[in-house]
Amino acid sequence: MGTAACMTEEVSCIVEWLRLHNQNKLPEQQITFWGFDMQFANITVRELKAKYLTKQLLSISPYYKLDSLPKWKITDKSNQEKWKMLETALLQYKTNIETQEQQSYADLIAKLQQYFELKSAKNFTERIIIRDRCMAENIIKTQQRTS
Numbered sequence: 001m002g003t004a005a006c007m008t009e010e011v012s013c014i015v016e017w018l019r020l021h022n023q024n025k026l027p028e029q030q031i032t033f034w035g036f037d038m039q040f041a042n043i044t045v046r047e048l049k050a051k052y053l054t055k056q057l058l059s060i061s062p063y064y065k066l067d068s069l070p071k072w073k074i075t076d077k078s079n080q081e082k083w084k085m086l087e088t089a090l091l092q093y094k095t096n097i098e099t100q101e102q103q104s105y106a107d108l109i110a111k112l113q114q115y116f117e118l119k120s121a122k123n124f125t126e127r128i129i130i131r132d133r134c135m136a137e138n139i140i141k142t143q144q145r146t147s
Helices: 009-022 041-051 066-071 077-096 099-119 124-146
Strands: none
Touching (some): 009 124, 041 099, 066 077
């Protein structure tokens, strides 16, 4: 988008806070920093597939080919319909995830939802507003979980 959203004092502070938080924690108590930026779905898709999704879910329909999601032209109505079907399937799949992993899975789905919202923006100004709001929401969620 032409700006370095991650090169801010706020992001630097949250990274330092995460480092300090994890310093004396057991590995299972540490917070993993995956980023707060939802502009690139390919990273989220790769993590989602690697950690949670089975080939069975991915082969149900051509609509569920997650790898193609970052290439979709979001303004295309048929892609909006595909996203709704994919989103529904992903949310339903959450029940197959172990309880302790459900929040992490939900976070990945939320990031895809943010990505779709961002790509659906009507203009550059709206994209900046959505991006900044989503990044702030992601930072707040991380802080609330560790407080």
